Amino acid sequence: MAHPGTTLHDPISGVQLTFIQTARDTQGRGFAVEILYPPGPGKKGQQPHFHTSFDEQFEVLAGTATYLLDGVEQTVGAGNRFSIPQNIPHLNPYNAGSEPLHLRQWVELPQPDRRMLEAFEDFLETGFGLAAEGRRLGLLQKAVLFQTLQPGSYMVGISAPLQRLIFGVLAALGRMLGYRPRYARFASSEPAPNHKLAHEYHFYDRWLIPASIEQVWESITQIELYTQWWGQVYDEVERLSEGHQNGVGARTRVKVHGSLPYKLSFVVESVEMEWPQMLVVKTTGDLVGTGVWRLRSVEGGTEVGYDWRPRAEFLLVRLLSPFLKPLFRYNHDWCMQQGEKGLLEWLAGARPMKSARA
Structure with missing residues (x-):
């Protein structure tokens, strides 16, 4: 950016x-x-x-x-x-x-x-x-x-x-062939890693949500809500542990699908929180890596940035990444587009959510 x-x-x-x-x-x-x-x-x-x-x-x-x-x-x-x-x-x-x-x-x-x-x-x-x-x-x-x-x-x-x-x-x-209007290595606020493995990825996505930063923060940090507003991607969410009072250490198992005919399962752990600006998560399972959500209040709503650096351990994606990496990137883009669309619709519906200041 x-x-x-x-x-x-x-x-x-x-x-x-x-x-x-x-x-x-x-x-x-x-x-x-x-x-x-x-x-x-x-x-x-x-x-x-x-x-x-x-x-x-x-x-x-x-x-x-x-x-x-x-x-x-x-x-x-x-x-x-x-x-x-x-x-x-x-x-x-x-x-x-x-x-x-x-x-x-x-x-x-x-x-x-x-x-x-x-x-x-x-x-x-x-x-x-x-x-x-x-x-x-x-x-x-x-x-x-x-x-x-x-x-x-x-x-x-x-x-x-x-x-x-x-x-x-x-x-x-x-x-479909992997071309993008914005590349993580140019747009991310963090330096891009030097990938040595074909199944390592780096994504940077940006959303603009016309809602308060507190509303967006609660939607993103309460992963158990993902099946409600990000249901086009998140099929199942299972809380494994609650972590500390501020939310750090909470672990959640999720099962997701994209536009391609396979599903992924991985555990999301919250490792750092700064209410309501930053959430750092670590994933293990079919996707191993670190993601950083950054929120910022802007005129008319909230700017959301997600810097995501996973390594694909799901066998199909791992084996085919040297040949089909653009297709898997396209699949990620589709998932994030569904997330932005779903969050817009969710918050526009003014659905009640419990307050969870981290």
């Missing part, structure tokens, strides 16, 4: 981007970045596009920026500001000169839309992250990323309904 001061670097193009403000800091009202372009990369790799719900603002801090607005090329020097209005086809500013270009870009939304802004942040983190690994965006990876930007952004030359259809099909295929 991007934070102010986070700097991304593309070693292939030499472009460097630093986050100044993120959707998290502005409560979904906007974000700002500074971009440093080396001399002369030009508009290579850009596609004409437009945004449907916001204007983009730019300030040239050093050098000369060139951009394309509704088919007309324009040039702006240092010290000047300019905007690109919504619904106008354009190419973002680029450096066609012989000196470095230092640019500030920001977006301010008339109405908060944190999901859309975070989709742009994920787009940047993923694009730069893959470039840092020496990889470029292929067709299916682009489709997965572009779909997350709709309906806020579209390419020029293809109707919006047709783009949604095309990217919908390609993105579904891409996800």
Whole structure:
């Protein structure tokens, strides 16, 4: 997840981007970045596009920026500001000169839309992250990323309904093959481990729940409730031990299923709690590893992050991970999507829950 001061670097193009403000800091009202372009990369790799719900603002801090607005090329020097209005086809500013270009870009939304802004942040983190690994965006990876930007952004030359259809099909295929809009190794607030085994995984998921942090905390920490709001995944829950008064040490056996035709059984133990911000769990059984839930109050609800690092010991998954790891990642994504959907519906129903401050 991007934070102010986070700097991304593309070693292939030499472009460097630093986050100044993120959707998290502005409560979904906007974000700002500074971009440093080396001399002369030009508009290579850009596609004409437009945004449907916001204007983009730019300030040239050093050098000369060139951009394309509704088919007309324009040039702006240092010290000047300019905007690109919504619904106008354009190419973002680029450096066609012989000196470095230092640019500030920001977006301010008339109405908060944190999901859309975070989709742009994920787009940047993923694009730069893959470039840092020496990889470029292929067709299916682009489709997965572009779909997350709709309906806020579209390419020029293809109707919006047709783009949604095309990217919908390609993105579904891409996800099945393991492509994601956000990768744990780029988005997690914790450093990614150096996996040596094919059946080791690292996931980072983020939910935005329009409910108080206390409500979300109780739903997540009371694992015995999972069959009620996460019933599409959790089939059985059996409390093995209560642990300490604050909940640490509680052990629960769970049986789960995903979109693939197999079930997993493992024991979840609460090993650390900080009410109502953090829950650390350890799992043993078919999945062995550590998961960290982090909650944060934001405008309109609660931000939930789950950093999950399991090793699959279920024989089928263990043996097939070297060949079908993207498919098993897809299965995890499906399970977490059901969790977010289920929690939204559960809390919207205002179902009574016992208070359990940990």
